[in-house]
Amino acid sequence: MSKTKKIWLGVLSFSPLVVTSAFVAVILMFYIRIIFGAIDGSLAYSDGREFVFFAVFVIIFAFLVNIAVYATLIIFTICIVKNKRIGDTAKILYLIGMYFLSTIVPIVYFFIEIAGKKDEIEVS
Structure with missing residues (x-):
């Protein structure tokens, strides 16, 4: 494989x-803003544009x-299946792990x- x-x-x-991680941070920042806005009284519900903007932002x-x-899942699934250096059991474990822990297993596999x-050059 090339560098x-x-x-x-x-x-x-x-x-x-x-x-x-960035998605979770954005969600937490929004909730913290709501909580502290409700505590100090600076949260205004006048027109709701802020919440609509946030909802659209979160959806995007x-x-x-x-x-x-999903791109990572597809590409690493192809890499795992085509890898001839690992056994079938390891391939199955990587694939199961990839589908259930898709944020950690690609790093471990890499x-x-x-x-x-x-x-390695295979000598037959």
């Missing part, structure tokens, strides 16, 4: 974790998070199977 491909797979493996951001997660091993 450029390894770099792109490394970036792709961290993308679900980064966008999911959630759509982008899903695109990042460091163990892609970055951790040198390209």
Whole structure:
């Protein structure tokens, strides 16, 4: 595997974790703003534009998070299935882990199977 491909797979493996963390941070910031706005009385419910804007923003951001997660899922599924250096049991475990823990398993797979091993020439 070329060095450029390894770099792109490394970036792709961290993308679900980064966008999911950013999404959670945005949601938490909104809730903190509501809580402290209700406590100090600065929260105004006059026209509700702020909440509509936030709802639209969350829907768009959630759509982008899903695109990042599913793109990673598809690309790493193809990489796992085509990898001839790992056994069938490891492939099955990686695939099950990929579908249930899609933010962590791509990072683990990248460091163990892609970055951790040198390209070996098979001698038959």
